[in-house]
Amino acid sequence: MLATTGPDVLVTYERSGGFAGIHEKVTVDGTGTALVNDEKVVLDDAQMRGLRRALRRVVTTESSPAGCQVADHFTYTLTYRGQSATRCLLPSDWRAAVERLEALTRR
Template sequence: MLAFTGPDILVTYERTGGFAGIQERVTVDDSGTAAVNDRKITLSAGEMRGLRTALNGIVTTWSSTAGCDVADHFTYTLAFRGHRATRCWLPSDWRPAVERLEALTRR
């Protein structure tokens, strides 16, 4: 799986679990290059602006096990701005960023 590390990383997103045992990982660097599972893509300037705006709306930066007691749940992890949080229930402030990141997995 492709992965980026280092100070130029804007965000890393992971979604795992579910009935099918999904494992998705998206890492976007500051220049707009993304590692999406096993492939590399480039985000447009508009996509980067939208992603940055969505990330700026996130205030939930701590992990929680709420929702993890449901069978076949998904686990969501976001790492950005020095924070890394994992949740089984997707907070509403994460939704705009997660929708943009998950859209990259369908490109």
């Protein structure tokens, strides 16, 4: 079973909220095994390289309530390199990583 916390986890991403009240969670370990909404997915080498490259661009590591006062907003939580941040407005430096992680939820 894939660990969802601990040193083997590369990144955890969650998106929740919106009009439909969705909750998506993606956890990827260092070997390329992901748990996507409780389903196991294996990333190939190219996907892992792209994800790691996108994650290296992440510099926003603090949570912010900005944008949370909007009705039916989404909340984004990214945990990477031992730091977790929650935002209601997606920081631009998260965008490439989030796009890759959300693509896994549409497989």
